[in-house]
Structures are given as C-alpha cells and as structure tokens.
Amino acid sequence: MPELPEVETIVRDLHSTLPQKVFSAITIHDPLVLRQPGQEFVRRLKGRAIKDITRRGKAVIIHLSSGESLIVQVMMTGQLIVNGLSDRHTRLTFKFSDGTSLLYKDQRRFGQLRVVAGIDEVKYFHVLGPEPLSKDFTLEGMRRGLLHSGRPVKNLLLDHSFVAGIGNIYACEILFRSRLSPKRLGRRLRRNEAEAVFKNIRKVLKEAIRHRGSSMRNYRDAAGAKGRFNERLSVYARAGEPCPACQKPIVRIIQAGRSTFYCRHCQK
DNA sequence: AGGTCGACCTGGCAGC
DNA sequence: TGCTGCCAGGTCGACC
Numbered sequence: 001m002p003e004l005p006e007v008e009t010i011v012r013d014l015h016s017t018l019p020q021k022v023f024s025a026i027t028i029h030d031p032l033v034l035r036q037p038g039q040e041f042v043r044r045l046k047g048r049a050i051k052d053i054t055r056r057g058k059a060v061i062i063h064l065s066s067g068e069s070l071i072v073q074v075m076m077t078g079q080l081i082v083n084g085l086s087d088r089h090t091r092l093t094f095k096f097s098d099g100t101s102l103l104y105k106d107q108r109r110f111g112q113l114r115v116v117a118g119i120d121e122v123k124y125f126h127v128l129g130p131e132p133l134s135k136d137f138t139l140e141g142m143r144r145g146l147l148h149s150g151r152p153v154k155n156l157l158l159d160h161s162f163v164a165g166i167g168n169i170y171a172c173e174i175l176f177r178s179r180l181s182p183k184r185l186g187r188r189l190r191r192n193e194a195e196a197v198f199k200n201i202r203k204v205l206k207e208a209i210r211h212r213g214s215s216m217r218n219y220r221d222a223a224g225a226k227g228r229f230n231e232r233l234s235v236y237a238r239a240g241e242p243c244p245a246c247q248k249p250i251v252r253i254i255q256a257g258r259s260t261f262y263c264r265h266c267q268k
Numbered sequence: 269a270g271g272t273c274g275a276c277c278t279g280g281c282a283g284c
Numbered sequence: 285t286g287c288t289g290c291c292a293g294g295t296c297g298a299c300c
Contacts, residue, residue: 002293032277058294075294077278089278108277110294124295151271159271160295167293216293217280237292257273259291272300281291 002058002074004132004165005208006219006227010080011055013222017082018062018102022049025095033078033091033106035114044068044115045094057128057164061119070115071122072104077218078111080104084224107218127161132201137163139198146186146194153189153197154182155256163201169214172236172261174200181267182253182260207232235261 002010023045028038049065060080062070072080081103086093092104092113104113119125129145130137145162146153156162157171166174175182178196180189189197213219213227216237220226230236234244239252243263253260 006293073294076292106277107279108292110277112295149270155271158294169293214293219293256271270300272298274298275296276294279292281289283289284287 002078002213002219003167003170004055004058005170005205005229006213006221007055007058007060007074007165008209009213009221009227010074011053011060014053014060014062014080014082017100017222018050018053020049021096021098021100023047023094024097025093027093027095028091029093030091030109032109033104033111033113035112041113041115045070056119056125056131057160058167059122059124064115068115068117069119070113071119073112073124074106075108075110075112077107078104079106079218079220079224080222081220081224082222128164129159129161130163132163132165132205137201139195142198143191143194146189149186151186152183152255153180153186154260156186157197157201158256158258165205166201168258168260169216169233169236170204170208173233174204175267176235176262177204179266179268181264182255182262235263237261 026042026045031038034041050062051065052063054061060072083100084103086103089105089107090103091106094102116122149156154171157166177200180193208229211229212221214230215226216230235250238250239261240249243250243266246265248265250261250263
C-alpha cells in the first residue's frame with residue numbers, strides 16, 4: 001500500500017504524538033508480522049521511551065531510548081493507528097505508560113516489524129537508493145542511473161535502488177506529468193525528458209504529501225483517516241476513463257508483472 | 269550481473 | 285447465494 005507520501009504522512013502524525021511515550025505493554029495478536037521471536041521483541045521494547053520517528057524509503061523508524069530502533073514496514077495493508085479501536089486485523093497492540101496506545105493493523109499480513117540495534121541489520125536498507133526529496137537526489141545522479149539501463153523507465157522508477165520510496169501509483173503519475181511513455185528505455189531518454197522526470201518525481205511526491213497521501217483501499221493515516229490525493233490522480237486505476245488532457249481513454253498494460261496506467265496519446 | 273516472476277496473505281468485486 | 289477468477293499500494297528469493 002503506502003508509498004513514500006503515505007509513509008511520510010504516518011511518520012509526521014506519529015512524530016507529533018509519540019515522542020517521550022514509554023512502552024509499558026505489548027500484546028502480540030499475530031506473530032507472523034514479527035521478524036524476531038515475540039519474547040525478544042517485547043523485551044527490547046518494554047520500558048523504553050520513544051525518542052524520534054523518521055522514515056527511510058517506505059519504512060518507519062521509531063528510535064528508542066536504548067539506542068535501538070523499531071523498524072516498521074507496512075507493505076501493502078499495514079496501518080499504525082494511535083488510540084484506535086482494535087478489530088480482527090489488529091496484529092499488535094502497544095500500550096504506553098500514559099494510558100495511550102498504538103495499534104498495528106494489517107489485513108494481508110505482509111508487513112514486518114523488528115527491533116534492531118542498527119538499521120543496517122535490515123536488508124531492505126542495504127540497496128536503497130537516494131531519498132527523492134533530499135539533496136542526495138540529483139539530476140546528474142539520476143541521469144547516470146538512466147544512462148546505463150536498458151529497462152523501461154516505469155520499471156526504473158519502481159526500483160528502490162534507483163530511487164527510494166516510489167511505488168506503482170506515483171510511478172504512473174510521474175510519467176503522465178512528464179508526458180513520457182512508461183515503455184521508454186532509461187538510456188534512450190533525452191536530457192530534457194530526464195529533467196522532466198526528475199522535476200516531476202519531486203513535484204508529485206510533495207503534492208501527495210500535502211494531500212496526506214492516496215487511499216485506494218486500505219491506507220489510513222495515524223488517526224485512521226484516508227488520504228485525499230487519490231481524487232487528484234490523473235491515470236492510476238483509471239483504465240477506460242478519459243485522459244484529463246486529451247479525453248482519449250486511459251489504458252492499462254502490464255510491465256514487470258505490475259499494472260501500468262497511461263495515456264497513449266499524451267505520453268510518447 | 270541484471271532482470272523477471274512467483275510466493276507471501278486476505279478480501280473485494282465482477283461474472284456466471 | 286455461492287462459486288471462480290482476477291486484482292490490490294511491496295519485497296524477497298529463485299530462476300533465467
């Protein structure tokens with residue numbers, strides 16, 4: 001589910017409520033989402049205070065007073081809800097010493113949580129590319145990545161070693177804004193086309209964060225509310241609907257096993 | 269070495 | 285109603 005804008009929204013919400021709270025009890029309703037033994041998970045959290053909440057790619061990093069970190073990868077359907085109502089999708093309940101709580105809900109149970117001493121213990125972070133909204137992400141760096149790749153630009157945007165945090169929704173939207181066919185090969189992009197992609201990566205992600213992300217089905221922010229950006233999507237999940245620019249129908253194709261939505265007329 | 273594909277899960281929806 | 289098949293925001297490991 002969540003891509004960078006959704007995870008960023010969750011992290012900002014959590015950042016305004018969780019710091020200073022102390023874990024007092026953890027209930028494991030479903031150990032499948034844990035990447036370490038339940039007893040160990042609880043032992044390394046209990047009694048620790050939350051110092052900070054940050055994001056890297058699509059992962060939430062909860063920094064603990066012990067120096068360790070709780071890593072949460074919500075994958076497709078995970079949710080972190082402050083003071084929410086528990087239901088059958090609640091996989092973990094965290095209680096804090098001030099009486100408040102944090103729920104981890106996850107319909108499909110793809111999500112993963114673990115406590116680590118350092119984030120380099122998590123394989124996901126090893127190959128993660130630059131954060132698109134940071135100064136580490138540069139046009140020249142991105143062009144270098146494009147130049148030696150014979151893959152379609154859509155697949156590159158989805159590759160988190162190329163750039164972190166972009167998923168299927170925003171890859172489609174970024175290419176629509178750039179008026180570029182998702183099938184175009186990375187190394188065949190002209191300089192001005194690469195520039196358009198670079199600018200639109202940042203523009204689309206920032207805009208989506210401003211609207212608190214896109215809720216297709218399961219995404220919710222830390223208060224349990226939906227994002228509003230899906231109303232503004234131009235092509236994603238709009239097969240058969242008119243292109244907002246030319247009114248010709250949006251088409252759906254499959255690339256690397258994932259749906260791609262685009263306008264054949266506008267995106268060349 | 270780089271890239272694609274199925275597996276991991278649950279559930280909603282369309283079609284019959 | 286109930287079945288089947290398809291689809292879903294992600295990531296990993298097996299395989300080509």
